[in-house]
Amino acid sequence: MKTVLLLSRPNDIHATAVAEALRRKGVDCLLWHTADFPTRATETVRFEKGCRSVHVRGPELEFSEQRIGTVWNRRPAVVIDPQRIHPADHEYVDLGCRTFRRSLLDTLAPEAFWVNPHRAVERTSKLRQHQLALEVGLEVPDTVYTNDPREIRAFLREHGGQIAYKPFKMTAWRDDAKYYMTYTSRLTEAQLIEDELLSMVPGIYQELVPKAYELRVTMMGRRAFAAKLCSQETREGRLDWRRADPDELRMEPFELPSEVAEQCFALMQGLDIVFGCFDFIVRPDGRCVFLEVNQAGQFLFVENDAGLPLLDAFAEFLRQGSVDFEWSPDRVSVRYAEVKDAALQRMERELALHVREPETTWYEGPSVPPSPRTSNL
Structure with a gap:
């Protein structure tokens, strides 16, 4: 073997x-x-x-x-x-x-x-994803990628004076008490900084899409595993579900329409990847709106919260080494809850x-920062 x-x-x-x-x-x-x-x-x-x-x-x-x-x-x-x-x-x-x-x-x-594939990983930029999503027929939000203050202000006016702002890459700051992350934010023209600073950092400016709920779709080859994220039931996660209290964000399995699953796989083919974690907004009328795909996305939290047997499926995906791997939810042999303690023990030993x-978070505090924390997700 x-x-x-x-x-x-x-x-x-x-x-x-x-x-x-x-x-x-x-x-x-x-x-x-x-x-x-x-x-x-x-x-x-x-x-x-x-x-x-x-x-x-x-x-x-x-x-x-x-x-x-x-x-x-x-x-x-x-x-x-x-x-x-x-x-x-x-x-x-x-x-x-x-x-x-x-x-x-x-x-x-x-x-x-x-x-x-390593070469493909370096070519999964948000702009390329957006272009390919249009080509395979996925619905995407109106979006401007720019550092031009005139374009930003015009886009705001065209979309009712409120839009969503996203950085190209998440950044973090911390002091001795808190971590600060750059999540998706609601933006108005009154909140814009001066043009000289706006032009220094390109950003992603996007229309605010009405949400009924959101989807996290884990694609392993041709197989789609979808979870419904009830973000609109939370206090802090309505705009960006990652900000929600984990105990407050309800997830459940979701039957993804076959047409959307096929479009996801077509998008991955365009990107030359075989695995990806897709994020969608679902409008009140049921239409799925594509946001992005992360080729190295997290999926254990979905198994933990929605009960989808993703770890077993992913292990079979790797074992068989095929986009058409055989797997059945009736023959699950490994669950994340069963291996988590052993995995954490191994991780502690290997650390x-x-x-x-090295710590990449920008530190604001005394001259000697505290020891970095380790995530147990």
């Missing part, structure tokens, strides 16, 4: 839970903590006598690509230890490591089933053995 290779980092409960699920299904699985490179791991590609070979060696890890049948390209990382190099060399070292890693992943295990990513 071929090996399933998981590319992630030591504080990723999704990777450890999937590894535990595969182990319980009798699947040979390797968890590659990619952040160990270059501090605690070596990566080598050799071309000799007309042949190519790859060797990766690190804590609890050694493999060659011939064994690999499926690769879950979950969340690879490169971490440079600033204590080991001169500050003037950091950019040079970082560029070299990332360029080499990108080249390695572009060519690693070419015969394997990749979830998702001591492997390189963690």
Whole structure:
């Protein structure tokens, strides 16, 4: 049996839970903590006598690509230890490591089933998603991607003086008491900052679509697993469900229309990916409005809250390595609730053995920030 290779980092409960699920299904699985490179791991590609070979060696890890049948390209990382190099060399070292890693992943295990292909991952931008969504027939909100204050103000006026603002990438700040995140926000012209600052940062400006509820659709190949998110029942999550109190946000399984599932798969084909977590708004008249697809999205929280057996299905998806994998909800053998404790224990052990990513949250407080927290999602 071929090996399933998981590319992630030591504080990723999704990777450890999937590894535990595969182990319980009798699947040979390797968890590659990619952040160990270059501090605690070596990566080598050799071309000799007309042949190519790859060797990766690190804590609890050694493999060659011939064994690999499926690769879950979950969340690879490169971490440079600033204590080991001169500050003037950091950019040079970082560029070299990332360029080499990108080249390695572009060519690693070419015969394997990749979830998702590395080259495709770098081409799943929001603008490209939006364009392809239109091409496959999905309904999308009126949206402007811009740093032009004139365009922003005109778009606001065209949409009744209120729109939604979204950053291209979520950013976080923290002090000793709180974390601050950039969620979707309601925006009026009175709230706009001066044009000089508006033009410095491109943003996503979108019409406010009326909501009955929202959908989280996890696509594994051709299979769609949909959950209804009752965001409009919450206090803080009506505009962005991620802001809702987890105990307040009700989720339940949802039967996705076959036409929407087919459009989702067509969009993934356009992006050259085989897995994605889709977010939709459902209008009061029942129409589904596409917002985005995350090619490395979270799905365990959906199993936890909506009861969908996503972990078992995903483990089979990786084991079989096909967009047309066979799976039945009547033959579920692994549940997240059953493996969570074992996965958390493994994650805690591996945090001591492997390189963690540095804190990326902008810290505002005393000169020495407190230790970063670890998510147990």
